[in-house]
Amino acid sequence: MSFRLRVLRLVRRIPRGRVATYGQLAALAGHPGAARACGRVLRTTHDEPELPWQRVINSQGRVSTGGDAQRPLLQRTLLEAEGVVFSRSGRCALKRFRWEPQEDELCFLDDEEDEEDEDDLA
DNA sequence: TAAATGACTTAGG
DNA sequence: CCCTAAGCCATTT
Numbered sequence: 001m002s003f004r005l006r007v008l009r010l011v012r013r014i015p016r017g018r019v020a021t022y023g024q025l026a027a028l029a030g031h032p033g034a035a036r037a038c039g040r041v042l043r044t045t046h047d048e049p050e051l052p053w054q055r056v057i058n059s060q061g062r063v064s065t066g067g068d069a070q071r072p073l074l075q076r077t078l079l080e081a082e083g084v085v086f087s088r089s090g091r092c093a094l095k096r097f098r099w100e101p102q103e104d105e106l107c108f109l110d111d112e113e114d115e116e117d118e119d120d121l122a
Numbered sequence: 123t124a125a126a127t128g129a130c131t132t133a134g135g
Numbered sequence: 136c137c138c139t140a141a142g143c144c145a146t147t148t
Contacts, residue, residue: 003145022130026144035130037145043129044146059131066129075129089136 003031006109007041008048013106014055017083018099019092021059028106035059043067054078055099061091 006029014020023035031037042053043066054075058064063075076086086092 026130031145033131033142034144036128036143037130039129040127040144040146041129053129056129058129064129071129 001109003029003034003037004041006030007038008045008051009108010106011042011051011053011056013101014052014099016052017097019055019057019079019084019094019097020099021057021094022064023059024098025056028101029109039064039066057092059094061094063090 007025010020010025010028021035022038023033026032026034026038029038038056042056045051045053054063057075063072063079065072076090079092080086084092084097
């Protein structure tokens with residue numbers, strides 16, 4: 001299974017009102033240190049259905065700047081709408097909102113299936 | 123096959 | 136809290 005696919009599947013497991021960092025997802029996907037590559041996955045992923053992309057933020061608890069100027073604003077708005085609180089300086093407490101998955105929630109990463117062309121996000 | 127790219131991170135000032 | 140400098144890395148060029 002590709003790194004990209006693993007990351008996308010992980011993002012889908014992030015509960016509403018919780019967040020995960022790029023580095024965290026990379027590690028869960030089995031590629032610790034690939035935070036940057038993780039960001040690339042989201043940047044190059046558009047209009048994927050059922051993909052809560054807004055729940056992925058950086059290690060500082062802040063939404064990353066990137067893409068057009070509106071994206072960060074939308075991201076924060078979406079998160080606040082589901083309960084995530086941001087401080088005046090634009091940071092949220094990871095200690096409180098970070099998603100911490102149980103091992104049995106990641107079984108799907110063990111699939112040795114070949115990856116179909118693209119979004120085989122089952 | 124080598125070089126360039128960032129929705130990243132961490133360590134220091 | 137803001138900013139910089141360096142690593143890091145799967146993808147893209």
